[in-house]
Amino acid sequence: MGTAQQAAGARQSLIRESNLGLVLRTVCAADAPLSRADVAALTSMTRSTVSRLVDDLVSTGLLDEVAPPTGRQGRPATPLVPGTRWAALGLQVNAGYLAARVVDLRGRVVGERLEAQDLLGSDPETTLVALGDLAADLLRRVPSGVRLVGAGLALPGIVSVSSGVLLSAPNLGWSDVRPADVLAASDRLGGLPLSIGNEADLAARTVAEEAPGRSGSHGDFVYLSGETGIGGAAVLDGRVMTGRHGWAGEVGHVCVDPDGPVCRCGSSGCLEQYAGKRALLAAAGLPLDASPSDLVARVEAGDPRASQAVDRAARALAVALAGVVNVLDIPTVVLGGHLGEAAGVLAPAVEAMLHERVLSGRWVRPRIVTAPADPAPGATGAALRELAAVLAGPAPWTDRATAVSGP
Amino acid sequence: MGTAQQAAGARQSLIRESNLGLVLRTVCAADAPLSRADVAALTSMTRSTVSRLVDDLVSTGLLDEVAPPTGRQGRPATPLVPGTRWAALGLQVNAGYLAARVVDLRGRVVGERLEAQDLLGSDPETTLVALGDLAADLLRRVPSGVRLVGAGLALPGIVSVSSGVLLSAPNLGWSDVRPADVLAASDRLGGLPLSIGNEADLAARTVAEEAPGRSGSHGDFVYLSGETGIGGAAVLDGRVMTGRHGWAGEVGHVCVDPDGPVCRCGSSGCLEQYAGKRALLAAAGLPLDASPSDLVARVEAGDPRASQAVDRAARALAVALAGVVNVLDIPTVVLGGHLGEAAGVLAPAVEAMLHERVLSGRWVRPRIVTAPADPAPGATGAALRELAAVLAGPAPWTDRATAVSGP
DNA sequence: GTCAGTTTGTTGTGCCGTAAAACATAAGCG
DNA sequence: CGCTTATGTTTTACGGCACAACAAACTGAC
Numbered sequence: 001m002g003t004a005q006q007a008a009g010a011r012q013s014l015i016r017e018s019n020l021g022l023v024l025r026t027v028c029a030a031d032a033p034l035s036r037a038d039v040a041a042l043t044s045m046t047r048s049t050v051s052r053l054v055d056d057l058v059s060t061g062l063l064d065e066v067a068p069p070t071g072r073q074g075r076p077a078t079p080l081v082p083g084t085r086w087a088a089l090g091l092q093v094n095a096g097y098l099a100a101r102v103v104d105l106r107g108r109v110v111g112e113r114l115e116a117q118d119l120l121g122s123d124p125e126t127t128l129v130a131l132g133d134l135a136a137d138l139l140r141r142v143p144s145g146v147r148l149v150g151a152g153l154a155l156p157g158i159v160s161v162s163s164g165v166l167l168s169a170p171n172l173g174w175s176d177v178r179p180a181d182v183l184a185a186s187d188r189l190g191g192l193p194l195s196i197g198n199e200a201d202l203a204a205r206t207v208a209e210e211a212p213g214r215s216g217s218h219g220d221f222v223y224l225s226g227e228t229g230i231g232g233a234a235v236l237d238g239r240v241m242t243g244r245h246g247w248a249g250e251v252g253h254v255c256v257d258p259d260g261p262v263c264r265c266g267s268s269g270c271l272e273q274y275a276g277k278r279a280l281l282a283a284a285g286l287p288l289d290a291s292p293s294d295l296v297a298r299v300e301a302g303d304p305r306a307s308q309a310v311d312r313a314a315r316a317l318a319v320a321l322a323g324v325v326n327v328l329d330i331p332t333v334v335l336g337g338h339l340g341e342a343a344g345v346l347a348p349a350v351e352a353m354l355h356e357r358v359l360s361g362r363w364v365r366p367r368i369v370t371a372p373a374d375p376a377p378g379a380t381g382a383a384l385r386e387l388a389a390v391l392a393g394p395a396p397w398t399d400r401a402t403a404v405s406g407p
Numbered sequence: 408m409g410t411a412q413q414a415a416g417a418r419q420s421l422i423r424e425s426n427l428g429l430v431l432r433t434v435c436a437a438d439a440p441l442s443r444a445d446v447a448a449l450t451s452m453t454r455s456t457v458s459r460l461v462d463d464l465v466s467t468g469l470l471d472e473v474a475p476p477t478g479r480q481g482r483p484a485t486p487l488v489p490g491t492r493w494a495a496l497g498l499q500v501n502a503g504y505l506a507a508r509v510v511d512l513r514g515r516v517v518g519e520r521l522e523a524q525d526l527l528g529s530d531p532e533t534t535l536v537a538l539g540d541l542a543a544d545l546l547r548r549v550p551s552g553v554r555l556v557g558a559g560l561a562l563p564g565i566v567s568v569s570s571g572v573l574l575s576a577p578n579l580g581w582s583d584v585r586p587a588d589v590l591a592a593s594d595r596l597g598g599l600p601l602s603i604g605n606e607a608d609l610a611a612r613t614v615a616e617e618a619p620g621r622s623g624s625h626g627d628f629v630y631l632s633g634e635t636g637i638g639g640a641a642v643l644d645g646r647v648m649t650g651r652h653g654w655a656g657e658v659g660h661v662c663v664d665p666d667g668p669v670c671r672c673g674s675s676g677c678l679e680q681y682a683g684k685r686a687l688l689a690a691a692g693l694p695l696d697a698s699p700s701d702l703v704a705r706v707e708a709g710d711p712r713a714s715q716a717v718d719r720a721a722r723a724l725a726v727a728l729a730g731v732v733n734v735l736d737i738p739t740v741v742l743g744g745h746l747g748e749a750a751g752v753l754a755p756a757v758e759a760m761l762h763e764r765v766l767s768g769r770w771v772r773p774r775i776v777t778a779p780a781d782p783a784p785g786a787t788g789a790a791l792r793e794l795a796a797v798l799a800g801p802a803p804w805t806d807r808a809t810a811v812s813g814p
Numbered sequence: 815g816t817c818a819g820t821t822t823g824t825t826g827t828g829c830c831g832t833a834a835a836a837c838a839t840a841a842g843c844g
Numbered sequence: 845c846g847c848t849t850a851t852g853t854t855t856t857a858c859g860g861c862a863c864a865a866c867a868a869a870c871t872g873a874c
Contacts, residue, residue, distance in 0.1 A: 007433070009452035010425045012832060012859055015417040019861090022416055037822055045416035049861055051823060068869095074821025075869040158767060167770060220651045234734065236651075243736025244627045244643075247767045254730040255764065257665060258722070267729065267764040315665070322674065323661040323730050327641065329650025357674040359660045360565060363574060364652065419830055419861060426832090444851055456832055458852060475841095481850025482840040 017395035019045065023053045024062055025391050027080050028105070028213030033066060035077030054080065060398040061085035061147070062105065062390070082106045082212065086390065086397075089139070089151040089192060090383030091131055092376045094199065095120055095171040095228040098127070099376035100135040102142055103383035105390070107211025110146070113138045114375060120228075121173040128179055132188030139190070149397065150386035151194045153179055154202040154378025156227055161246040164196055170264060171228040195386070200224075200231030200249060201240050202381030207334050207371055208235045212387040218369070221332040222324055224251060224317075225377075226292075226339030230272045234328055252276070254320040274316030277338045283309035292341035299345045310345050317346065318353030325358045325366055336371035343370040424802035426452065430460045431469055432798050434487050435512070435620030440473060442484030461487060467805040468492035468554070469512065469797070489513045489619065493797065493804075496546070496558040496599060497790030498538055499783045501606065502527055502578040502635040505534070506783035507542040509549055510790035512797070514618025517553070520545045521782060527635075528580040535586055539595030546597070556804065557793035558601045560586055561609040561785025563634055568653040571603055577671060578635040602793070607631075607638030607656060608647050609788030614741050614778055615642045619794040625776070628739040629731055631658060631724075632784075633699075633746030637679045641735055659683070661727040681723030684745045690716035699748035706752045717752050724753065725760030728773075732761065738771045743778035750777040 026039050034042070040050040057063040061083040068076035087104040097117060102110040113134045119127055135151070142148075157169025166177040180194040204223035210216045215238050225231040230252030234241040241248050252272040253265050260269025273279050281290050284298060284306040298306035321333055333354075335343045347368040354366040374380065390397050433446050441449070447457040464470040468490040475483035494511040505524060509517040520541045526534055542558070549555075564576025573584040587601040611630035617623045622645050632638040637659030641648040648655050659679040660672050667676025680686050688697050691705060691713040705713035728740055740761075742750045754775040761773040781787065797804050 007429055007450060009429055009450040009456070009832090010422040011452075012419075012422065012830095012861095015419065015422055016860065018417045022414055026414070035822075043414060043416040046862055047823065048825080048863085049416070052861095070870085072821085073819080073871045075823070075867095077822060158770075232734070236648075241643075241735075244738070245736055245767065245771065248734060248736035250733040250736075250766050253733050253766045255663075255726045258663070258726050265766050266768075267766075319662045319665050320730070323727070324734055326657040326660050327639070327655060327731055327734065328648075329652055329655035329657075331651070357662065359657050359672050359674075360652065360654045361673075363565075416861090419832095422860095423831065442851070453833055454852065455834085455854080459831090477841085479850085480842050480848075482838095482852070484851060 017393055019043075019049070020053055020056065020394050020398075021392060023050060024057055024082075024394050025213045027063055028082050028211065028391060029215065031214075033079030033081050035079060037077060039080070056398065057083075057394065060394075062394055062398070085145055085147055086149060086387070087142070087146050088149050088383040088386035089135060089189070090154070090202075090379035090381065090386075091135060091151060091194075092154040092199065092379035092382065093119065093127060093131060093172065094154075094156055094376070094378070097376065098131050098134055099379040100131065100138045101376070101379040101383055102138060102146075102148070103212075103380060103387065104146070105212055105387060107209075107214065107384075109380070110143075111138050111141050119172055124172075124174050124177045124179075125182055128177075128182040129186050129188070132183050132186050136188040136190075148192055149390050151189055151192045152202070152382025152386050153194060153196045154199045154376075154382045155179070155196055156199045156229065156231065156378075158247055159196055159198045161195070161197055161242065164194075166196065195382075197382060197385065198231065198233070198246065198249075199227065199378040201233045201242060201246075202385060203231075203336055203371075203377035204233035204235050204240055204249075204334075205381035205384050206374070206377045207336075208238050208240065209384060209388075212384060213391045218332050218334065220330045221334045221369075222251065222321065222328065222330050223249075223334045223336060223371070224321075224339050226275070226277060226335070226337035226341075228277055230276050230339070232324075234324075234330060236328075236330065251320060251324055254323060256316040256319045271316055271320040275313040275339065280309055280313050280338075280342070283312060285309075292338040296342055296345050310342070311349065314346050314349035315353065317350045318357060321350065321366075322354055322357030325354065326360075329360065331358070331360070331364045331366040333366065333368045334371050335368060336377060340370045340373065343368070420802075424800055426450075426456070427460050427463065427801050427805075428799060430457060431464055431489075431801050432620045434470060435489050435618065435798060436622065438621075440486030440488050442486060444484060446487070463805060464490075464801065467801075469801055469805070492552055492554055493556060493794070494549070494553050495556050495790040495793035496542060496596070497561070497609075497786040497788065497793075498542060498558060498601075499561040499606065499786035499789065500526065500534060500538060500579065501561075501563055501783070501785070504783065505538045505541055506786040507538065507545045508783070508786040508790055509545060509553075509555070510619075510787055510794065511553070512619055512794060514616075514621065514791075516787070517550075518545050518548050526579055531579075531581045531584045531586075532589055535584075535589040536593050536595070539590050539593050543595040543597075555599055556797050558596055558599045559609070559789025559793050560601060560603045561606045561783075561789045562586070562603055563606045563636065563638065563785075565654055566603055566605045568602070568604055568649065571601075573603065602789075604789060604792065605638065605640070605653065605656070606634065606785040608640045608649060608653075609792060610638075610743055610778075610784035611640035611642050611647055611656075611741075612788035612791050613781070613784045614743075615645050615647065616791060616795075619791060620798045625739050625741065627737045628741045628776075629658065629728065629735065629737050630656075630741045630743060630778070631728075631746050633682070633684060633742070633744035633749075635684055637683050637746070639731075641731075641737060643735075643737065658727060658731055661730060663723040663726045678723055678727040682720040682746065687716055687720050687745075687749070690719060692716075699745040703749055703752050717749070718756065721753050721756035722760065724757045725764060728757065729761055729764030732765045732773055733767075736767065738765070738767070738773040740773065740775045741778050742775060743784060747777045747780065750775070 232251030233249040263270035639658030640656040664676040670677035
């Protein structure tokens with residue numbers, strides 16, 4: 001087509017905003033508190049410039065100054081840390097539970113509410129209102145003075161992020177739901193804007209950044225979220241690849257064997273039919289409400305049926321992941337959810353087979369690692385995404401004067 | 408780990424450079440010539456600012472002013488077009504030919520040399536020197552005054568872009584080759600810096616942008632390059648996704664059936680074993696030197712063996728591409744090379760099967776389209792990549808005074 | 815205890831690039 | 845020929861950063 005794209009010219013204020021964000025991100029990314037001079041050295045800006053930017057950030061509470069250390073020569077530096085006055089709300093609906101979390105700019109979970117509940121076939125509206133109650137209860141306990149920058153909701157299904165519609169969530173039995181409308185109608189979030197996202201995409205974010213702006217141990221990886229189904233996400237250089245419509249990363253429905261069992265997605269031989277929680281437990285002869293650790297125990301006890309189920313799943317994982325690694329050139333795979341719990345018996349076999357099947361395996365050996373155990377990583381990830389918006393461009397936030405929260 | 412990343416602070420000169428590039432790209436992206444006032448309107452900058460930026464670009468020849476049109480009211484505008492004084496050299500080595508092209512900033516092929524040659528098992532040094540001769544001959548015919556910004560070489564194999572090493576090219580029988588060193592030693596490129604890239608990645612670029620800075624009809628697509636093997640590339644929002652090491656897009660080695668034939672990559676059941684040129688022709692009972700059009704003719708004539716081979720390939724393509732589409736969320740597939748030539752008999756079947764196998768197929772129907780026929784798209788893509796560096800940031804180029812080329 | 819040495823943070827000066835508005839230019843049109 | 849319209853240029857002002865000098869605060873040695 002060749003139509004000229006709309007792109008705004010850079011004016012002087014942009015460089016201010018850009019540097020404001022750079023300073024904030026630099027402080028957030030650091031392991032130890034940085035002084036103004038440290039930031040200047042890292043960003044190759046002058047101390048005077050950094051100083052003025054930092055002053056702005058401190059006055060809005062995006063950065064905090066802490067007590068100067070002693071013992072070193074020269075004028076004592078003023079250590080800077082991410083502020084505690086800014087936080088975001090993360091929500092999650094899953095087949096087995098509701099979750100609400102508040103995460104602050106330092107990445108600390110300020111407050112949390114979890115509620116186990118079987119939600120397969122539940123009514124979307126009722127469930128979302130219950131989630132709203134959970135959130136409202138949580139928000140009441142948040143210390144006053146904390147500014148909430150937004151709310152995010154992690155959902156296990158196909159989500160249209162831009163329009164805010166959950167198109168389909170088979171494990172909940174939901175389709176065409178607009179959570180923001182439901183929660184706005186019930187007014188439990190106090191006008192906080194709500195965005196939604198895919199559970200795996202958001203859970204992957206908790207691996208990509210251990211705190212807002214601070215990248216995790218892996219910069220590029222494929223995340224596999226073993227909840228009831230198998231969700232997935234691809235992270236490239238710390239950013240979750242969402243794809244054109246936000247549906248990228250559906251590794252669970254990569255075809256492992258075209259002659260394999262029919263999947264409820266309409267295709268056949270999907271990975272989920274081999275390594276999904278139900279498929280795995282059923283193949284091992286375990287009840288559907290058994291836990292992955294039961295499976296691991298059986299395998300370690302020498303149960304041949306369990307071992308066979310695990311082998312079958314490992315083989316399927318290797319085939320599917322090899323394709324993903326070949327296409328994305330990301331040799332690291334992070335296993336979360338039930339796959340993470342079963343990683344002890346799964347990972348070694350998958351890793352070996354991956355090595356054989358990956359074209360570039362000769363030069364970079366594929367690795368499988370396990371995500372830290374967390375009942376609701378999607379909720380944390382949703383909060384992190386909201387906070388990431390602040391880090392990307394703090395300027396719009398420094399203007400707003402009043403806080404949303406408070407008792 | 409959370410180490411603070413090195414990021415430079417934005418200084419004032421950056422905004423100049425940024426806007427310089429923006430103006431250049433805006434003009435290049437437009438279908439019709441733009442005036443200074445048009446650019447100002449599109450970029451939301453003032454006419455005065457645009458005017459000064461354009462003056463700089465015109466003085467370096469990155470933009471040309473053409474004759475003002477007549478017939479409209481008001482002071483006649485000065486139409487701007489990409490300059491003809493800037494060009495890049497694109498080279499390609501493939502199993503069947505050598506190619507050299509010079510492409511200018513308007514996307515026109517200024518000069519071209521093609522040489523058919525069987526290069527399987529050839530000596531890398533001899534072949535690259537021959538390519539250098541071809542290029543030197545081509546450069547002699549380039550009009551004087553044309554500035555060459557760089558040279559790119561498209562190679563059919565695993566390439567380490569950053570270090571400039573062709574790690575492995577099975578279809579040439581090459582491994583661990585450093586083309587830049589060979590060509591620098593023979594001094595046939597007159598000191599022009601050479602970068603290398605994967606053939607499919609670069610060929611995909613010719614689909615993504617029909618001219619430097621002017622995007623093609625598809626912004627997001629998976630490109631399948633059917634040369635001797637099957638290469639691939641993923642294009643997201645006009646940018647080729649290269650992956651961590653530059654090896655992304657190897658769709659040819661996605662596993663279609665784990666029990667399928669062994670591939671020379673060490674894996675089994677790779678797509679290439681079903682839809683690769685050799686596999687396809689062999690399955691159809693055609694000689695290895697037959698052309699894809701022969702296959703199409705046989706199918707249309709009702710040859711059952713040919714039809715069966717095509718069906719098998721289509722099935723394999725659907726399985727592999729469904730996985731790719733599920734993971735990347737890119738519902739458009741562009742077929743190039745022999746797959747493009749056979750698209751008439753392949754595409755409809757693949758499209759139908761894709762629709763069934765893609766998770767999001769209910770909302771966005773996957774489409775298969777054909778790339779324009781071109782004997783050496785990699786060469787053009789390599790040149791486009793060099794020119795893209797100029798468009799991304801023209802500032803470094805406007806400083807250099809002297810040209811490289813000339814008779 | 816005092817003073818040199820050292821590192822940090824702040825204050826003025828100048829340069830540079832864009833915005834805004836007035837002005838100059840070059841057509842068409844009645 | 846003057847009016848209208850649109851483009852391109854000039855002038856002035858403002859905001860941002862770099863640079864350099866300065867002030868602040870602590871260590872350590874004599």
